[in-house]
Amino acid sequence: xxxxxxxxxxxxxxxxxxxxxxxxxxxxxxxxxxxxxxxxxxxxxxxxxxxxxxxxxxxxxxxxxxxxxxxxxxxxxxxxxxxxxxxxxxxxxxxxxxxxxxxxxxxxxxxxxxxxxxxxxxxxxxxxxxxxxxxxxxxxxxxxxxxxxxxxxxxxxxxxxxxxxxxxxxxxxxxxxxxxxxxxxxxxxxxxxxxxxxxxxxxxxxxxxxxxxxxxxxxxxxxxxxxxxxxxxxxxxxxxxxxxxxxxxxxxxxxxxxxxxxxxxxxxxxxxxxxxxxxxxxxxxxxxxxxxxxxxxxxxxxxxxxxxxxx
Numbered sequence: 001x002x003x004x005x006x007x008x009x010x011x012x013x014x015x016x017x018x019x020x021x022x023x024x025x026x027x028x029x030x031x032x033x034x035x036x037x038x039x040x041x042x043x044x045x046x047x048x049x050x051x052x053x054x055x056x057x058x059x060x061x062x063x064x065x066x067x068x069x070x071x072x073x074x075x076x077x078x079x080x081x082x083x084x085x086x087x088x089x090x091x092x093x094x095x096x097x098x099x100x101x102x103x104x105x106x107x108x109x110x111x112x113x114x115x116x117x118x119x120x121x122x123x124x125x126x127x128x129x130x131x132x133x134x135x136x137x138x139x140x141x142x143x144x145x146x147x148x149x150x151x152x153x154x155x156x157x158x159x160x161x162x163x164x165x166x167x168x169x170x171x172x173x174x175x176x177x178x179x180x181x182x183x184x185x186x187x188x189x190x191x192x193x194x195x196x197x198x199x200x201x202x203x204x205x206x207x208x209x210x211x212x213x214x215x216x217x218x219x220x221x222x223x224x225x226x227x228x229x230x231x232x233x234x235x236x237x238x239x240x241x242x243x244x245x246x247x248x249x250x251x252x253x254x255x256x257x258x259x260x261x262x263x264x265x266x267x268x269x270x271x272x273x274x275x276x277x278x279x280x281x282x283x284x285x286x287x288x289x290x291x292x293x294x295x296x297x298x299x300x301x302x303x304x305x306x307x308x309x310x311x
Contacts, residue, residue, distance in 0.1 A: 045244025
């Protein structure tokens with residue numbers, strides 16, 4: 001009887017082709033593509049103003065008054081009646097809006113593929129929702145009335161001090177925070193390196209700082225905490241970052257009514273993000289849907305300076 005023999009080395013390609021061995025092995029977890037994971041919710045100047053649940057409105061009004069330290073006592077002679085002062089009020093309205101994202105996964109794709117299980121998809125949708133909130137917060141900067149920087153010119157140390165001066169000139173005493181696009185931050189750092197004095201030093205974020213700060217925090221300079229975020233918007237040739245004091249920008253969240261999910265759960269009013277799965281039997285697929293309800297806006301124009309520099 002003749003016995004067939006094979007050259008293992010020579011037949012490697014044939015073994016691949018006949019399914020004896022996989023051409024590629026998939027690791028245990030699908031990694032998300034590179035994206036900005038910064039979190040602007042904790043940046044100095046950004047304030048959570050509340051939940052619209054049970055408020056009977058999709059908008060939150062933030063009232064500002066000149067009462068308190070804004071209007072000091074006046075010197076009055078003894079025995080003389082003091083005349084009344086009428087306080088002034090201004091208001092900023094911040095409206096919640098809906099944002100959503102959906103993935104459709106067929107049974108064939110889920111069964112024969114990898115990384116399309118409910119937990120991976122839910123994790124991805126949550127990160128997508130957080131990214132949207134960051135962009136909503138960063139989009140408010142362009143509405144600021146105080147401005148530092150020069151259109152079409154790289155950010156510099158002079159722009160930093162100009163923004164700080166304008167905040168202080170408007171009676172802000174700090175602490176201050178600054179949100180910059182990575183391009184603006186790199187230009188600012190390059191300008192800082194060219195300074196010929198040591199009066200201003202940049203304190204990089206240490207490992208201990210990063211444990212308590214949100215992603216995106218890069219350090220402190222001149223007492224100003226800096227966050228770097230590529231959600232900072234652009235217009236024409238410029239990026240629009242900002243330097244702020246506490247209470248400059250507000251954001252709110254919530255759904256107006258309780259939500260009954262497709263699997264029978266009842267989520268209370270005010271739930272900011274809902275991730276659900278629903279089945280389409282006719283198409284033999286599962287639909288994964290994320291909905292969220294957030295809004296943001298400038299509360300006090302005197303507490304924020306937009307930094308407009310070259311992109």
